[in-house]
Amino acid sequence: MTTTTPALGPTKVSIGERVAYASSDLGFNLVYVAIATYLTFFYTEVAGIPATTVGTIFLAARLLDGVWDLLVGVLMEKLHSRFGKARPWLLYLAIPYGLSAALLFTAPNLGETGKVIYAFVTYTLSAVIIYTAMNVPYGVLNALITKDQVQRGVLNTYRMIAAYAGALIVTGLTMPIVNATGGDAHSWTLAFGLYGILAAALFFITFKFCTERVGTARHDAIADAETAAQSIEIGAGVRSLLRNKYWLMLVLFGVLLFTAYSLMGVYPYYAKYALGDEGLSSMMFTFRMVIEFGGVFLALPFIKRIGKRNISLAGCLALVVGQCVIALAPTSLTVVLVGLGIAGVGVGAMFAVLFAMIGDTIEYEEWRSGIRAEGLVYAGATFGQKVGGAVGGMAVGWFLGLAGYLEGNIDEQPASALHMIDFVFIWLPLIIAVPMALVMLLYRLDREYPQILEALRQRQS
Secondary structure, X not given: OOOOOOOOXXXXXXXXXXXXXXXXXHHHHHHHHHHHHHHHHHHHHHOOOOHHHHHHHHHHHHHHHHHHHHHHHHHHHHOOEOOEOOHHHHHHHHHHHHHHHHHHOOOOOOHHHHHHHHHHHHHHHHHHHHHHHHHHHHHHHHHHHOOOHHHHHHHHHHHHHHHHHHHHHHHHHHXXXXXXXXXXXXXXXXXXXXXXXXXXXXXXXXXXXXXXXXXXXXXXXXXXXXXXXXXXXHHHHHHHHOOOHHHHHHHHHHHHHHHHHHHHHHHHHHHHHOOOOOOHHHHHHHHHHHHHHHHHHHHHHHHHHHOHHHHHHHHHHHHHHHHHHHHHOOOOHXXXXXXXXXXXXXXXXXXXXXXXXXXHHHXXXXXXXOXXXXXXXXXXXXXXXXXXXXXXXXXXXXXXXXXXXXXXXXOOOOHHHHHHHHHHHHHHHHHHHHHHHHHHHOOOHHHHHHHHHHHHXXXXX
């Protein structure tokens, strides 16, 4: 069991390395945001898959993801490479990730059963297997670049800025590209083939220009036999992590946050049936992303002043207020955009600090139990993120399907389906924000972290 505190990284990370680190999140979000925003719509309206079946695909794939997340975390702790602990995963899987983006948004003519199987296989490949095998190491990379809490927060902010840049590309350009190239299934494949090429290039940038510093001196100084003797006992690591109260809080918070975020998959339906123009969904997505992007910047100067926990609480409040504004005039595009903007500021601020908070639980766990296992910490946290994404996508598909939604790009829907679209768009995010705030009220690690870090330094000396 590893109990040695790794050497501290530099107190400041260069701007160039921050940008290089952030590049991968731009690449991830070219596909992740597409899944959250357009994939349900693509499956029902382009591929012709029933909404309830779409929800089931999301759920079934994520059940597999639970085991895979843990396995990736285990492999990170067991495998060693001359390139480091996290960076090799980005190098070797960059091109497969890019290819999977094009496959995900392809609708081959395979019959009713065949297209469902194809959707499940490609969704599992892209959003579960490859995404997890890259995103868990990418999250760990933050903790391997530096151990300074503020610098981790800054790195996370750069990451979120790049993530929203990717989101803006997807939400702003996808429908124009699709419409300009014919508007059929092949147009969707072309758009995401282009995104896949860009994503692969961005992962290579992170691999090339980021350096893993934390812990490398210790690993270089011991022999292979001693390394094997000190390797983390995975079962004990998992059991210990499940007693880490702050990590558990953040996993739950992440599930809720990403569930609310993935409810944006209802935007195309709301634009079409409540606002009267399907094309408005692109404006809604883009406006929301721009505002969330601003929320990330707004959070940056407050990380040190008020702490990440209080930023998250303020974000929950903004989400509630924004959804209430929409409810005042739900068929007015202006009011809808104002509400989306208020909610977007809060969501952006929460994204700006979430992954840095997860990084802080690594030191808390090391202080509490003597175990330092970055891979397991981020594997569990990433699983929470993806469970939330799946639950949000599943909710859109199942709720609409159970309410009688008719797939196939038709103009008329039953009243029950229209009411459900309103509920998912307006009220469900507000409902989810309440337990999010309750979780953050119990979170105290911001206040305790400096003393924990000092105690770890004293152990090392």
